[in-house]
């Protein structure tokens with residue numbers, strides 16, 4: 517899944533913070549604008565009713581996700597690379613090998629754009645044109661900086677593990693000095709962000725309602741399967757609390 521093994525530290529006292537407020541397009545956000553395109557870069561142009569800029573909505577979508585698609589440009593060549601992330605207040609924590617081109621470019625502070633998406637359902641209409649999907653997505657603009665302080669790096673990596681599965685950092689070994697040295701941790705500060713949410717039912721044209729075609733929504737959700745212990749695990753070892761809680765939340769019996 518990730519380029520290097522993850523062995524991470526115990527979660528320290530620092531905790532995720534939720535900042536009240538908004539990434540509002542009216543709050544003087546001019547980054548990314550030009551004379552030819554004076555619109556704030558994160559202003560949703562189409563189906564504006566689905567747009568949200570408040571921290572609570574943007575953060576909730578980010579917190580429900582795990583994979584970010586990280587976009588950036590090097591010498592005019594765009595790249596979009598999938599990565600794990602954890603949110604910390606108004607920033608996203610990313611990590612990777614010190615050998616990673618992606619991580620090094622981002623750490624140099626180039627402009628980046630990160631997108632996170634959840635699909636909640638298939639929207640099946642009577643016409644091809646009105647087929648759609650229910651979704652929650654975020655597009656965030658900003659720049660990353662390298663976290664260099666070893667304690668802050670260790671803390672960020674612990675957040676990472678707990679973002680994957682809450683409580684797991686305390687159930688596994690913290691990174692040692694060599695592992696910390698081999699890993700870059702990035703703090704991507706969100707400058708502007710928008711959320712877009714489509715929910716609800718089919719929006720068929722009135723003229724199509726009498727057509728003999730089924731219409732409706734097929735909900736979609738991702739879930740977990742029954743855990744598969746490592747082949748070399750002590751067979752007496754019970755499932756840890758983090759995994760039991762995850763399964764319980766998802767209605768799965770181990």
Ligand SMILES: Cc1cc2nc3c(=O)[nH]c(=O)nc-3n(C[C@H](O)[C@H](O)[C@H](O)COP(=O)(O)OP(=O)(O)OC[C@H]3O[C@@H](n4cnc5c(N)ncnc54)[C@H](O)[C@@H]3O)c2cc1C
Pocket residue numbers: 517518519583595597598599600601610611612613615616617618619
């Ligand atoms: C779900 C998921 C989570 C991940 N989480 C992390 C993470 O947290 N940290 C991390 O460092 N890496 C993560 N990776 C791996 C990451 O996507 C990159 O492969 C890795 O960071 C190396 O990036 P690079 O630019 O240095 O690679 P390079 O090898 O320099 O990239 C060269 C080229 O290889 C191709 N390439 C690179 N990555 C991928 C890919 N994932 N899929 C298809 N083609 C690719 C692209 O064409 C790219 O331009 C994750 C991958 C996935 C699928």
